Amino acid sequence: MSKLNIILNGLINENPTFVLLLGMCPTLGTTASAMTGMSMGLATMCVLICSNCAVSSIKSIVPAKVRIPVYIVVIATFVTILQLVLKAYMPALDAALGIFIPLIVVNCILLGRAEAFASRNNVVDSILDGLGIGLGFSMALTMLGGLRELLGAGTVFGMMVYPDSFAPLVFVLAPGAFIVLGMMIALLNRIRKRC
Template sequence: MKKYLDIIVNGFVKENPTFVLMLGMCPTLATTTSAINGLSMGLATMFVLICSNLVISFLKNLTPDKVHIPVYIAVIATFVTVLQLMLKAYLPEIDASLGLFIPLIVVNCVILGRAESFASKNGPLASIFDGIGIGLGFTFGLTLLGICREFLGSGSVFGVILFPESYGALMFILPPGAFITLGFLVAIVNKIRGV
């Protein structure tokens, strides 16, 4: 059990995909206009990550080395399609607000990166825990960025109004704010990690 807990902590802290590995930057910057959008994007990615990690760890001995990347991409694309159809059916508002970035989970380098560096070398159970750890780390990163941008830009967090919207700096919700907020968050995380 200790071993699996370590895998989760590793994904969340040591190899945090947003602040340390800096992977999957496109959805990180694009979908974090509000805390709830960041959270839903993180959870959507986590779902695909766990499923694809599990399947790929089963397939690792069956795939010939030469075609392993196309096979991984096909597995990931399958789960993204499953997610896309489920969101359309049950959570249409989230589907509408994340839009193009749901199909683009396929090319999120976090998922292919974990398939290549973890799931293709470890057993199914360990791969699931790696998916949970990295997925939680990614969700945490996106939610934190979403909270900061929503707070600075419109004065609310998760839709709860903290100060009147007219005092907010709209720039933080617009594209430049995404780069700048993430830049400063990375600096703060670097300070905490003592780099």
């Protein structure tokens, strides 16, 4: 598989949100706005790239019996570093994402990519896989958050598109996340079948 195909695979064929339906907790919980969706996606992408690199680097010295706990410790280390950096330099973003930052540790996207790709490939390919999957996740969360924010608040990235008095509030609430995600998955499945 070429380097470009590794990246494109995470964006299109194995998009964690729209194709594999992984990581639904942060997908539904942090996408009330485009900014929080994008921020969560980028935070996850940083951890994914770093953990894929580390797992690929240590795969030959980790015994098979303890590989999953080791991968979780590696992921938890990078999540802790990310959380400390956010608390120190971006406290408003840390407050906006709240509990979802520590929950990156148990996000099945990260452990799945560590087990399915990073543990079987070289460091460069693992970094590119983390980049592709992370970009796909970030793109999905940003699109979902942008659409929910537009429909429910009349804004996109905080900029007013139409008055919020016309916006049905349901789209920025929990049920709106399910409705918009379902519509986006249906639309993308239809597009993929035609291509």
